[in-house]
Amino acid sequence: MSSSNITANWSYPTSVKLGRGRIKELADACKSLGIKKPLLITDRGLASMAITKNALDILEDAGLGRAIFADVDPNPNEKNLEAGVKAFKDGGHDGVVAFGGGSGLDLGKCVAFMAGQTRPVWDFEDIGDWWTRANLEGIAPIVAVPTTAGTGSEVGRASVITNSVTHVKKIIFHPKFLPGVVISDPELTVGMPKIITAGTGMDAFAHCLEAYSSPFYHPMSAGIALEGMRLVKEFLPRAYREGTDLEARANMMAAAAMGAVAFQKGLGAIHALSHPIGAVYNTHHGMTNAVVMPAVLRFNRKAIEEKIGRAAAYLGISGGFDGFYDYVLKLRSDLGVPETLTAMGIASDRIDELSAMAIEDPSAGGNPVAMTLENTKTLFRDCF
Incomplete structure (x- = not known):
């Protein structure tokens, strides 16, 4: 339709x-x-x-x-x-x-x-x-x-x-x-400022991406997550450019619901990192997800490369994992997402505390690569 x-x-x-x-x-x-x-x-x-x-x-x-x-x-x-x-x-x-x-x-x-x-x-x-x-x-x-x-x-x-x-x-x-x-x-939703349209839209994308990438077996959720990513890819840039585009706004509402349904399959390091950052620094959750997303993709690459390749093909993105990764970088840039936590105004002096909180977050258990205190500290550093 x-x-x-x-x-x-x-x-x-x-x-x-x-x-x-x-x-x-x-x-x-x-x-x-x-x-x-x-x-x-x-x-x-x-x-x-x-x-x-x-x-x-x-x-x-x-x-x-x-x-x-x-x-x-x-x-x-x-x-x-x-x-x-x-x-x-x-x-x-x-x-x-x-x-x-x-x-x-x-x-x-x-x-x-x-x-x-x-x-x-x-x-x-x-x-x-x-x-x-x-x-x-x-x-x-x-x-x-x-x-x-x-x-x-x-x-x-x-x-x-x-x-x-x-x-x-x-x-x-x-x-x-x-x-x-x-x-x-x-x-x-038409009155949402661009920054909120971007942040909330990237939250929906993060839900779909992490649910799809989670190692747990739930094919129904995986399918919903995949189509949710497609809707975000097609309609988030439109909603961001023209806030009164009701077709884009409606499809983004559908994508948001799909992401939440899908993540019963699991979330992962994107949310495990963003939850403590948001709790300590009161940042916007979806925008924080968007900032840490590339570092988490790199962190998980060996475990999800084949799966992301299939997603890329469905989304019409060439180049497998690398093509998908480049797409995420471009999407963030187009939506005005800060490139790093530093650019977001977060100091790097509390990495130990944030890492300890991240590995205790329930989302950590769904990450494709097991999160330890040490590798999570490294992952956090990679976000600055």
Whole structure:
């Protein structure tokens, strides 16, 4: 389908309503989940924007109120979460509209989850069967409304929450984190600044690339990741050049969702490095992924060369691994991505600390080359 009028209804991995103007279905989405008094959760930057006011108007016109919580940091932490849960309880809310980019979506989902729990959030980290500790009856329904195209959190069963004391990002997981309804309206993304379009788009690409490269066996995810990379290759440069290109915006929303579905196969060193950098320096997650991506490709080359060669052929890139690597460099350049962590404003004096955090990150286990403290220090140095 090649037009700006892309419209689709998907039931995989949840109910997804994709298309221009579909934000108008927000109230109906809430009602379909039994939500009568939703709390819209978003970040501070979006709180005063017209798209957010419009969403609140839609809820209010349907008799669902216009409650909003926006005390959300770019990398949400447990303090944001505690404040959000308090607002949810104090307002007598019965569901959440998670609205925004990764931060608003992640915190919104986590508030809905934690509203009925008695344990601290860290007891639900994505470790073994810790998710079974949750009180199922205490989990509120969620409608997710992404306003960027990158994280894919709208179709994810987890949230990333930063510990404000240790500065470590933790993945909080439960199957019920998956929103009951997703509204992906490309018109909500046209106002993204170029730098956010680039960063979020490269996040989607990183999800697809790392899922595809992961050594774990999951052919379904590998196929989704491969097509996700193709969509990014075709449509991210268009969305970056012309923000009002709704065909490009819609396809990037699809690619973002595909990346998040695919990475159940695994992530890797790109995310293992970017998580501690983001936690310590508060950098944009997707842009950080883009900065470290070439170094990680070099680091993993021997383990992924053949696989990347197949991907390159599918993507219409000649030259196998080298051609793919050159494509990544050009894409970064075209999108204005800093070439190194130094250019991003990160100092190299905390490599030991960052490396120790990286090898403990859950993403490290999915890297095609085993990450040790020593080789991770070398990898970090290669990013500066």
